[in-house]
Amino acid sequence: MPEETKPPSQSSPPGEVKPATEKPAATPATPAAKPAAPAKPAAPAPTPWDSPMIAKLKRSYGSGIEPLTYLGQHYMIVDRSLIPEILQVLRNEEQFDYCVDITAVHYPQREKQFDVIWVLYSFPRNERIRVKTLTKDGESLPSSIPLWAAANWLEREVYDMFGIKFDGHPDLKRILLPEGWKGYPLRKDYGILQQDNEWVQINLGIESGQ
Amino acid sequence: MPDPTSLSPLDLDTPDKTFLDANELIINMGPQHPATHGVLRVILRLDGEKVLGLECVIGYLHRGVEKIGENRTYAMFNPYVDRMDYVAAVSNGLGYCEAVEKLLAIEAPPRAQHVRVILTELNRLTSHQLWLGTHALDIGAITPLFYTFRDREEILKIFEKYCGARLTTHAFRIGGLQYETYSGFEREVKNFLAFFRPKIDEYEELLTTNRIWLERTRGIGKISAEDCIALGVTGPVLRASGVKWDLRKAQPYANYKNFDFEIPIGENGDTYDRYIVRMAEMRQSVRIIEQAVDALPEGPIMAKVPKVIKPPVGEVYHSIEAPKGELGYFIVSDGSTQPYRVRVRPPSFVNLQALDTMCRGQLVADVIAVIGTLDIVLGEVDR
Numbered sequence: 150m151p152e153e154t155k156p157p158s159q160s161s162p163p164g165e166v167k168p169a170t171e172k173p174a175a176t177p178a179t180p181a182a183k184p185a186a187p188a189k190p191a192a193p194a195p196t197p198w199d200s201p202m203i204a205k206l207k208r209s210y211g212s213g214i215e216p217l218t219y220l221g222q223h224y225m226i227v228d229r230s231l232i233p234e235i236l237q238v239l240r241n242e243e244q245f246d247y248c249v250d251i252t253a254v255h256y257p258q259r260e261k262q263f264d265v266i267w268v269l270y271s272f273p274r275n276e277r278i279r280v281k282t283l284t285k286d287g288e289s290l291p292s293s294i295p296l297w298a299a300a301n302w303l304e305r306e307v308y309d310m311f312g313i314k315f316d317g318h319p320d321l322k323r324i325l326l327p328e329g330w331k332g333y334p335l336r337k338d339y340g341i342l343q344q345d346n347e348w349v350q351i352n353l354g355i356e357s358g359q
Numbered sequence: 360m361p362d363p364t365s366l367s368p369l370d371l372d373t374p375d376k377t378f379l380d381a382n383e384l385i386i387n388m389g390p391q392h393p394a395t396h397g398v399l400r401v402i403l404r405l406d407g408e409k410v411l412g413l414e415c416v417i418g419y420l421h422r423g424v425e426k427i428g429e430n431r432t433y434a435m436f437n438p439y440v441d442r443m444d445y446v447a448a449v450s451n452g453l454g455y456c457e458a459v460e461k462l463l464a465i466e467a468p469p470r471a472q473h474v475r476v477i478l479t480e481l482n483r484l485t486s487h488q489l490w491l492g493t494h495a496l497d498i499g500a501i502t503p504l505f506y507t508f509r510d511r512e513e514i515l516k517i518f519e520k521y522c523g524a525r526l527t528t529h530a531f532r533i534g535g536l537q538y539e540t541y542s543g544f545e546r547e548v549k550n551f552l553a554f555f556r557p558k559i560d561e562y563e564e565l566l567t568t569n570r571i572w573l574e575r576t577r578g579i580g581k582i583s584a585e586d587c588i589a590l591g592v593t594g595p596v597l598r599a600s601g602v603k604w605d606l607r608k609a610q611p612y613a614n615y616k617n618f619d620f621e622i623p624i625g626e627n628g629d630t631y632d633r634y635i636v637r638m639a640e641m642r643q644s645v646r647i648i649e650q651a652v653d654a655l656p657e658g659p660i661m662a663k664v665p666k667v668i669k670p671p672v673g674e675v676y677h678s679i680e681a682p683k684g685e686l687g688y689f690i691v692s693d694g695s696t697q698p699y700r701v702r703v704r705p706p707s708f709v710n711l712q713a714l715d716t717m718c719r720g721q722l723v724a725d726v727i728a729v730i731g732t733l734d735i736v737l738g739e740v741d742r
Contacts, residue, residue: 193464193671219673220461246588249678250704254691268676268689268704272588272602275609279676299591302712310425325418325741334426335700341423341430 224279248297397737420741428701449482458677471535486682494731534664580729594684600628606680
């Protein structure tokens, strides 16, 4: 296929979306694009992701979402302001009925310090996607418990480890660390040996846990 | 059954008055309690013997595995994952190795894939055996514990001979296997399967039609398929509620697509059905191992992996069907030798969330049965 852009037909089979089938579609484009530089295989990069669902989302939200494929896995980077709507559409209209995981990644050098990631799966479509958004320190996100009950503990863990708050969560408190602990351990500025010494001294009666 | 999306957090401070001016009771179960399978604390709100609601307090075994991962190289982090679900260490290793392999865009050679399937399924057997023994013990049947531990030992011997460890095996390496199988491996595995097949019948003889077992498990801890999906519950618990979903079939990894096996499902989503599903799963695992041993190909056991593992910048989510449900690894690489972020999506953590939904309206004694039937490992819940 000589076309630069991928034909939308390749992502249409709804039942079997396997990463393996996506891979070959991306490879023929690469040798055609750069026959001049055969010296070193370039590092793999995310390629645009196209599907009927994405086309539909694009029509409603335009540049607010950036759909990509990397290693055969689909994800979309969504504007912070569109998150409540997009998650709702994915859950109610696109049948992503299972919230696999919610997690975050900390990039302290960026202005928007956190990536928050929802891993979603659809039982009817057998398809897995990730939704990613960028958020600032101190900014909160809407809780997705009304969409997926599973979000409850997952959001608590993100709060516990990163200090990202979720609005509308009925019981947002620490889950793995004890209540009253200071600091968010999975932030990059939290050292691996660091701990809340005050908490340890008061509650465990020892000088240090090290 | 309450709608899991609308369960309010437990009000622990103001117990209501109940019948004959007796107060509702708020009691602690655990963290040091033999039936909570580790250090799990459950706060129960009771009206007499009836559970009105409960709250889990977890984190007693938190070791910061994800933080450790960010400070170790890819290969160095591999043994740590064995310590999460320590009764299914091989599965943890498989998920992690495959996730990193995906990030590196390499694939383990066929012989390694086969050995991986054999060991992972043997590990599923040990995990289910341990579940059966302890679950039955919790409910009052002591004999199955001796039977399952006796037979589990035979599998652990195979692990020990293969890699030197019985529990935290560290059996796999990124790109394949560290060790070639020992001489007589195939014969020993086959002997074990011949030995083990009648043992499953033996377990079932003790329990399946046992009247006490039926009374204690039928209709206990019911959960519907819709609630399972809403709560993200996976593994045998989901299948016992009638959802035919197994990652080995839905999104095949390793080389599971080459093997012929079925996904056993239940109907009622109660404790008894989960027991039946896991027993049937053991039989299916035996089938898979048999096929894998028979078709074990010759060839290399390690793919071409660079000496220093430096995956290109990017992120990947890879999940496998661990004995307890979907075990996922989300790894972010910044192009250096250490992962920028490793997130583990543990099945036990998410499944434990369903405890509240499953226990409301049941008796205190049934909470024990439901904790057992969820098959949680606290090392994985707390990480």
